[in-house]
Amino acid sequence: MSQQNVNTTASESKESSSLKAGSAENVSYDAIRRAFRRNLFYVNYPQFNVNTAAIRGDFNMHLEYLAAATFTRDEAVFDSGRFRSATEMLLINPHEKLLITVALFAPKAGAAPETYETRIVHSANPIDDEEYEESTEYQTTNVYKAAGLLNVAALELFWSEHEGLKKHAQASLPKGDEYSPFCHWHFSRLRG
Numbered sequence: 001m002s003q004q005n006v007n008t009t010a011s012e013s014k015e016s017s018s019l020k021a022g023s024a025e026n027v028s029y030d031a032i033r034r035a036f037r038r039n040l041f042y043v044n045y046p047q048f049n050v051n052t053a054a055i056r057g058d059f060n061m062h063l064e065y066l067a068a069a070t071f072t073r074d075e076a077v078f079d080s081g082r083f084r085s086a087t088e089m090l091l092i093n094p095h096e097k098l099l100i101t102v103a104l105f106a107p108k109a110g111a112a113p114e115t116y117e118t119r120i121v122h123s124a125n126p127i128d129d130e131e132y133e134e135s136t137e138y139q140t141t142n143v144y145k146a147a148g149l150l151n152v153a154a155l156e157l158f159w160s161e162h163e164g165l166k167k168h169a170q171a172s173l174p175k176g177d178e179y180s181p182f183c184h185w186h187f188s189r190l191r192g
Contacts, residue, residue: 027125040055040058040120040144040146041118041144041146044148046116046148046149046150046151046153046154047151047153047154047157049116049118049146049148049154050102050104050116050118050150050154050157050158050161051157051161052087052089052100052102052161052165053161055100055118055120056089056091056098056100059096059098059122061091061093061096061098063091063168063172065091065092065093065098066089066090066091066168066169066172066173067090067091067092067133067134067173067188067189067190068089068090068134068173068176068185068187068188068189068190069087069088069089069090069165069166069169069173069185069186069187069188070086070087070088070176070184070185070186070187071086071087071088071162071165071166071169071186072084072085072086073085073162074106074109074110076109077105081107082105082106082107083105083106083107083108083109083111084103084104084105084106085103085104085106085113085158085162086101086102086103086104087100087101087102087158087161087162087165088100088101088102088185089101089165090134090185090190092133092134094126095124095125095126096122096123096124096125096138097121097122097123097133097134097136097138098120098121098122098123099119099120099121099122100118100119100120101117101118101119101120102116102117102118102158103116103117103118103119104116104150104155104158105117112155113150113155114149114150115147115148115149115150116146116147116148116149116150116154116158117145117146117147118144118145118146118147119143119144119145120142120143120144120145121141121142121143121144122141122142122143122144123138123140123141123142124138124139124140124141125138125139125140126138126139127139132190133190134190169186169187170187173187173188173189174187174188174189175187176188
């Protein structure tokens with residue numbers, strides 16, 4: 001299994017460099033502590049690395065913060081000969097944004113997936129108030145990645161979560177604009 005953790009600060013532009021977090025009451029110190037967290041992934045245990053409920057729990061971002069979601073099955077990956085099934089979720093609260101992508105890859109359509117890739121992007125402490133919450137810039141952004149071979153437990157967990165989260169998204173989020181070239185999400189409450 002390969003894994004990667006990258007700590008980066010939000011890039012500064014002429015517009016954002018003059019805007020600071022403001023007073024201490026606008027800063028979430030709990031979000032800062034979570035931004036510099038320990039390793040999120042487990043070596044040789046893919047069932048933990050594809051478990052979105054555990055990942056959301058590590059960040060204290062539960063389904064009430066779900067802003068958008070996309071669910072794919074056996075989607076061809078351009079120029080690779082592989083097929084991808086994925087669960088992608090965007091969760092946003094007043095101080096943080098969490099993007100979780102868990103993808104499984106199969107050698108052909110309809111075949112059992114053999115490998116996985118999990119990518120988490122966690123942003124904390126908004127720099128300023130944007131009209132649309134999904135457009136907000138953050139002081140801290142961390143990217144976490146893990147990839148490896150799947151086992152039976154990981155496959156079962158992924159598919160049960162995939163179907164359960166899809167039902168939850170259908171029930172709690174409006175359907176995304178499938179004809180918009182700018183809308184990646186199948187279900188979304190995003191306005192921007």
